[in-house]
Amino acid sequence: MEIIYSCLRDAHDQGLLWIAALVCVTGVYASISLARHASRAEGNSRKVWAAVAIVSSACTAWATHMVGLLAFQPGMQSGFDPLLTFRSLLLTIFGIGASMGTAIGSRNRLRRAGAGLLLGLSIALLHYLGQAAYLVTGRVTWNLQLVALSLAWSLPLFAAAMVMSGDKRHSLRHLAGPMILSAIALLHFAGMAALELTFDPRISLPESALAPDVVAPIVAAVCATLVVLAFMGLRFALAARAQATRDRSRLKQLADLAVEGLAICRDGTIDAVNGSLATLVGCSQQDLKGKTLSSLLPDTPLSKLSEHQEQDGELVTNDGARVPVRLLRKIVKIGNVDQTVVAIRDQRERLRTEQRMRTLAFTDALTGLANRLQFNQILSASCEKASATGERFALLLLDLDRFKFVNDTFGHAMGDELLKRVARRLTACCGGTTSIARLGGDEFAIIVDEELAQDAAETIIDVLGRPYLIDSSIMDIAASVGIAIGPKDGSTPSILSRSADLALYTAKHAGGSVYRRFEREMSERAQARRQLELDLRRALVREEFEVHYQPQVDPGDGRFQGAEALVRWRHPERGMVPPADFIPLAEEIGLISPLGEWVLRTACEQATGWPSHLTVAVNLSPVQLRDSALAARVMQILQDTGLPGSRLELEITETALLQDEETTYNTLHALRAMGIRISMDDFGTGYSSLSYLRRFPFSKIKIDRSFVRQVPEDRESVAIIQALTSLAAKLNMTVTVEGVETAEQRAFTVSEGCSQIQGYLISRPIESVSIRALFNEPLQSVA
């Protein structure tokens, strides 16, 4: 070491030595910055700049060496072998190139150490070749010990520097430059010290040797080039830094714009967060820096976070509240470094929305009770529990009597208010623990314990039947309740519901304001009714209907005047089904129109076979009467059958007139215009509005059989018949008395001046063949 030091101090021009150091530093900086630029660049420019960096580093080593040699003052004439000097430069370029090629893109320490050795060797080669190219007028001897020592010291330094330059730690990376510098310096000065020159005037410089004066400008030019390159490197570095700053701030802006919370972590410690996360946690971005991620997500360790699938977690905010979040981990390259980014999405709003949607989906918006959907779930759960434990429960179905009336009369707003109050009263009746639902319209359902069912039903009927005072109106409605016990009356929701429904149906038919428990017979009755319905639907096609006729006669002389057509159903198994059993059903299931039309057509057809002065009376149902095409249809039937309109009589009841008076009025007048007579059937049993007699074109009143039954004993019945007969006479209408069964009754009708009678006294309804035979007998009377 002493030798080296003294060599440095004594044998060198101090000024030039400083220049050598400066060149070295500048060159190394230029090389490194250019190499970095190359690493940032892409494609061809990357290769070009890498080559420039390699050449520049080789030139640095060479120029440093040359300036060092120029600084050497051997005390004798000196010169340079041009070929060898140039070769040393080329060799260095190749050596450094090879070393860089080995090291680049590799973190493998062994490989980097190898590259470092390669670098050291090439610089050592440069050095000793360069020294070999240094010619003096004297003898050259080498201190081989020192040479070996220089190599032994500097080569490991090169290797270590290369390894460190590839290290992840910044501090170590920064040490690599100075280490290379010191290795070069060591190599150079140890090499110089190992050189011993002894002046020998016999030795002269060869012809080809270049004088230091010649070499110096070349070296200076190379140095100047290095300075230029260093400036370029500096510019590149500054530009890159500015770009990086811009990128970072843009990235930060972008991250802050993100709705999701983002945390950049290193080893579980938060490096940076975006604004969203800071807001979510409730503190500043700066505060979160340095905290551990587990302080935010105590239940979700970073290692458990998936990189592909979002998962649920809980975030602890600054004030200790727990916020449901969705988490995703991503490894992202930021700069050149892999960082863990954790995306944290606040789920509160979504969960609230979901809750709201669930509430909307499962709640009746008007009353706030459970809706049908939710109730079905509750009922299913109850059924399952019941079949598992055998524990019974009661399903109460209820609907409101007269609700439709309120809705139609007072309007929907009032109907809605009423439903709300009903819901509140139901809740008051059943307490908080029971499941109450509005299934739709005025239909409600309740599930209670079996032993409470009866009390609940009674209370509900009582409380719902109390008056409702709404907007200065008093509304009286009532409730009917059907009770079915699960699993006894049905183990599945649908069977149990049907049972409760049947019980409710029965309660309603009992007049309302009552409850009924489900009984087996209800379902049998319902079954029978369903069967009847099926049969009825098929009966028309299978031609099971027949028209029977009950003759109508003049009570005075007993002459036939016509007959009333009456439909009969000859059921293949049950025989004759009375009209009272199937006409209401036919009305309910919409079969009455085709059936009525069939009866009308058949009666008209068959009446054409009767003597031409006899009429046929056919009943029209309210449904038929509401049809505005009725008149046209009747006209068609008359044309098809050839029956004159004057021989047809259509009977309608008062109730039929109640609905849609306008259409009815038009239809009746159109029928009247065809010569068809209209008679009011069952007069006296319905509304008996006398205004109908004035408004509609009736030609006949049929007095209901109920008035005739007690004639002539009952004074009131007598009075009514007398009044009606005289009324009809004044209105130019004829009167038919129905249900005449005794001779006294007939005599009474004669005395009161009734123009027509009909009843068992004359004949029961008989088949068409029989009535035709009866009408065509020579003596046309039953006197």
Place this chain on the structure above:
Amino acid sequence: MPLYRLLYRSEIALTGSKDQIDHQIDQIVSASEQSNARSGLTGALIASGGVFIQALEGPLGALEATFEKICLDLRHKRVNLIELAAAEERIFPEWSMIRVAQGAQMIEICTVVGVRESGRLDTSTTSALVSLMRNILLTKSTSSPGDEVAAGASAAYPAP
């Protein structure tokens, strides 16, 4: 604001001994006293023979709201609205709610209203009924406890 009067009858559905029931009724009266005072209602309550007869008077909105609360109450059954009609003046201006004490005249009121389970009465009948209630109250507060019968008061309402 137009004044209305509401009269209803219901069956007491309280359980317990006679004293306990009596106590509960007093509690009902004092609770309704407070809530009526808030909503500007006045009135009186008879609780006798297993039947409540209550008269309420005040603005229609408050009457409707209070009656709905009464209808939500399970402490009585078969609530029957006897009358809801416009009234000239308050019959019980002094009391937001008061219990009409037992007395002979109450039997007469109960025979008109108590036995009826349904149906509304005409205004003249109900007017007479509430006047009678008031008479009992006034007699009660001016005379000694033993002298509860006010002579001639029974003539204030027509025979049913």
